[in-house]
Amino acid sequence: MMNEESNVVPLVDAVRDALAGRSSWELILVDDGSQDRTREVVSSIAREDPRVRLVPLARNYGQSTAMQAGFDSARGDVVVTMDGDLQNDPRDIPMLLETLAEGYDLVAGFRIRRQDRFVTRKIPSWIANRIIRWITGVSIRDNGCSLKAYRRELLSRMRLYSEMHRFIPAVAAGTAGARITEVGVRHHPRTRGESKYGLSRIFRVLADLMSIKMIRSFRVRPLVLFAGLAAAATALGALSVGVSIVAITRFNPMDAASLVFPSISLLWFALALFLMMLGLVGEVAIHQHRRQGLKILPLMQVRYRK
Amino acid sequence: MTDASATSTASTFPAAGGRQPSAVSVIVPVTDRPHDLAWLYRTFSAELVAAGRPFEFVFVVEPWARSHVEVLEPLVASGEPIRVLEVGQTVGEAALLDAAASTCSSPIVATLPAYPRVQPGALEELVVKVEEGADLASAVRVSQGASVVNRIQNRLFHAVLGRMGGRGFRDVASGVRAMRRSILEDLPLYGDFFRFLPLMARREGFIVVEHDAAQHPEDQRARVYAPGVYLRRLIDLLGLFFILRFTHKPLRFFGLVGSLFALGGGVILAVLFAQRVGGRGIADRPLLLLGTLLLVLGVQAIAMGLIGEIIVHLSASHRRTYRLRPDSE
Numbered sequence: 001m002m003n004e005e006s007n008v009v010p011l012v013d014a015v016r017d018a019l020a021g022r023s024s025w026e027l028i029l030v031d032d033g034s035q036d037r038t039r040e041v042v043s044s045i046a047r048e049d050p051r052v053r054l055v056p057l058a059r060n061y062g063q064s065t066a067m068q069a070g071f072d073s074a075r076g077d078v079v080v081t082m083d084g085d086l087q088n089d090p091r092d093i094p095m096l097l098e099t100l101a102e103g104y105d106l107v108a109g110f111r112i113r114r115q116d117r118f119v120t121r122k123i124p125s126w127i128a129n130r131i132i133r134w135i136t137g138v139s140i141r142d143n144g145c146s147l148k149a150y151r152r153e154l155l156s157r158m159r160l161y162s163e164m165h166r167f168i169p170a171v172a173a174g175t176a177g178a179r180i181t182e183v184g185v186r187h188h189p190r191t192r193g194e195s196k197y198g199l200s201r202i203f204r205v206l207a208d209l210m211s212i213k214m215i216r217s218f219r220v221r222p223l224v225l226f227a228g229l230a231a232a233a234t235a236l237g238a239l240s241v242g243v244s245i246v247a248i249t250r251f252n253p254m255d256a257a258s259l260v261f262p263s264i265s266l267l268w269f270a271l272a273l274f275l276m277m278l279g280l281v282g283e284v285a286i287h288q289h290r291r292q293g294l295k296i297l298p299l300m301q302v303r304y305r306k
Numbered sequence: 307m308t309d310a311s312a313t314s315t316a317s318t319f320p321a322a323g324g325r326q327p328s329a330v331s332v333i334v335p336v337t338d339r340p341h342d343l344a345w346l347y348r349t350f351s352a353e354l355v356a357a358g359r360p361f362e363f364v365f366v367v368e369p370w371a372r373s374h375v376e377v378l379e380p381l382v383a384s385g386e387p388i389r390v391l392e393v394g395q396t397v398g399e400a401a402l403l404d405a406a407a408s409t410c411s412s413p414i415v416a417t418l419p420a421y422p423r424v425q426p427g428a429l430e431e432l433v434v435k436v437e438e439g440a441d442l443a444s445a446v447r448v449s450q451g452a453s454v455v456n457r458i459q460n461r462l463f464h465a466v467l468g469r470m471g472g473r474g475f476r477d478v479a480s481g482v483r484a485m486r487r488s489i490l491e492d493l494p495l496y497g498d499f500f501r502f503l504p505l506m507a508r509r510e511g512f513i514v515v516e517h518d519a520a521q522h523p524e525d526q527r528a529r530v531y532a533p534g535v536y537l538r539r540l541i542d543l544l545g546l547f548f549i550l551r552f553t554h555k556p557l558r559f560f561g562l563v564g565s566l567f568a569l570g571g572g573v574i575l576a577v578l579f580a581q582r583v584g585g586r587g588i589a590d591r592p593l594l595l596l597g598t599l600l601l602v603l604g605v606q607a608i609a610m611g612l613i614g615e616i617i618v619h620l621s622a623s624h625r626r627t628y629r630l631r632p633d634s635e
Contacts, residue, residue: 039631056630057628057630058511058512058628058630059509059511059629061627065627065628066628068627068628159622161554162554162618162622203562204555207555207561207611208555208558210557210612211615211619214615215615215616215619222616225612229609233602233605243589260589260590260591260594263595264594264598267595267598267599267602271605271606274606275606275609278609278610278612278613281613285616285620289620
């Protein structure tokens with residue numbers, strides 16, 4: 001929650017109502033460096049109700065880190081995430097839990113009848129979802145919906161940082177082997193507080209996606225990726241060499257034509273060399289990581305569905 | 307080398323009021339243009355003595371500056387709370403500070419340049435600010451008679467700094483600071499980023515205050531540095547900008563730069579290709595070379611960003627990347 005002081009009390013009430021009758025639950029409210037009184041409001045509620053807990057971040061870190069902080073302090077076997085702005089409906093939580101119990105690691109909500117502006121929110125989101133599906137190969141209808149339920153084992157296998165929260169299903173499936181399904185959830189228009197999203201996100205989303213895709217495929221052997229790219233550059237260089245030979249034999253060696261193509265082939269070869277070296281740097285990084293006794297691939301228990 | 311015994315809070319003066327003031331370790335990294343250090347110690351410690359505050363001074367020197375600390379020997383011999391530490395090589399101010407701080411055990415650490423920048427009273431005032439609740443208090447040099455040259459330099463520096471995400475600071479580089487020791491444990495100090503410590507601390511959610519302090523006359527003379535120094539500052543600022551913005555997402559930066567290059571190259575090549583299809587020869591066009599060069603540069607930049615992402619992923623996957631408010635832990 002960031003600057004959501006007006007939403008805290010209604011949110012807590014809604015969660016209490018939705019989970020009434022369940023024996024054990026806790027509500028973790030992560031304060032992502034709010035400038036308003038969000039923190040005070042939450043901690044006063046937490047003092048009266050031990051089921052409500054405040055995780056106050058020292059500054060504004062962004063949604064991914066805030067979520068990770070929540071995961072780190074959550075104690076349940078199942079963790080449900082939702083936005084602090086009441087656009088998600090806590091009444092959907094029991095349904096998510098039932099679906100999770102069918103044998104999934106992650107149940108993602110998708111918003112039926114989404115209540116947001118069409119041009120600035122829905123269209124970019126539609127495009128983003130398409131691109132995410134295309135690049136990551138993980139088919140999720142609505143990556144922007146925060147209402148999701150996770151099994152604890154899954155969370156211990158992945159860490160969110162930077163702005164990964166947009167692609168949790170992709171990260172979960174790609175790096176932690178999660179079994180994922182989707183269910184439709186309710187979505188309400190924002191009634192209080194201010195929306196914190198803007199339109200200028202496409203480039204950033206693309207950059208993050210590329211990095212997830214790469215990490216997913218090549219985190220164990222980055223050299224494979226870079227060697228592949230280097231091979232492509234070498235091929236282009238070889239092509240230029242071929243053209244150069246033709247150019248030199250057909251034209252006067254002093255012509256510009258006989259200089260441009262050899263230079264171009266040199267450029268491609270230089271790129272190939274550079275990429276190979278970068279790949280080696282990547283290998284060094286991974287080697288160092290392993291030397292410190294740190295795992296790269298998470299291991300998981302195979303569970304058989306009932 | 308003169309190395310005093312490691313007594314950390316050696317002053318024996320009783321507190322004036324009921325509450326005992328917190329002990330403070332004053333670290334003096336002896337780098338450029340050191341002043342008479344014995345004078346510096348006597349002048350600045352007098353204020354701490356007057357406030358009844360337990361303190362120690364830690365002078366830390368690089369090998370070449372050893373002669374500057376010889377004047378401290380009689381003071382150490384007479385039992386003044388001074389420690390003199392030496393590092394094995396020339397490492398720069400931040401590393402000196404880091405090394406010295408790791409040997410301190412006082413709850414509050416203050417830093418003082420090796421020549422007077424502010425009037426001695428400022429040190430105690432800053433320490434009081436930290437006692438009152440700030441995590442870091444940094445002195446802002448104010449004076450009537452400061453040279454125009456210095457003032458313009460300072461304005462320019464802070465204008466650029468503000469653009470790069472350090473808005474609201476008036477004198478980030480005064481070097482006279484008091485802080486909780488925990489700050490130094492939480493913030494990585496290296497290179498010249500020490501200069502921006504208040505900014506880094508504020509960014510990490512620490513409470514940072516700037517406190518006006520009368521500038522010392524010694525510090526008011528106009529200073530024009532060699533061009534190399536300005537270049538270094540500019541590089542510092544660029545490095546800071548990158549660290550603040552893109553530490554966790556290098557591909558955002560390299561990807562943007564790379565895409566722009568690759569796009570430029572791609573457009574040039576596409577135009578040339580269209581011309582070739584239209585029947586015009588392109589083999590003798592330097593533009594072909596430029597287009598290829600831009601494309602190659604673009605791919606290089608993006609590849610750099612990808613390597614950066616791998617490194618970030620590796621380090622983030624096993625480490626907590628956030629800090630909770632201290633009162634909650």
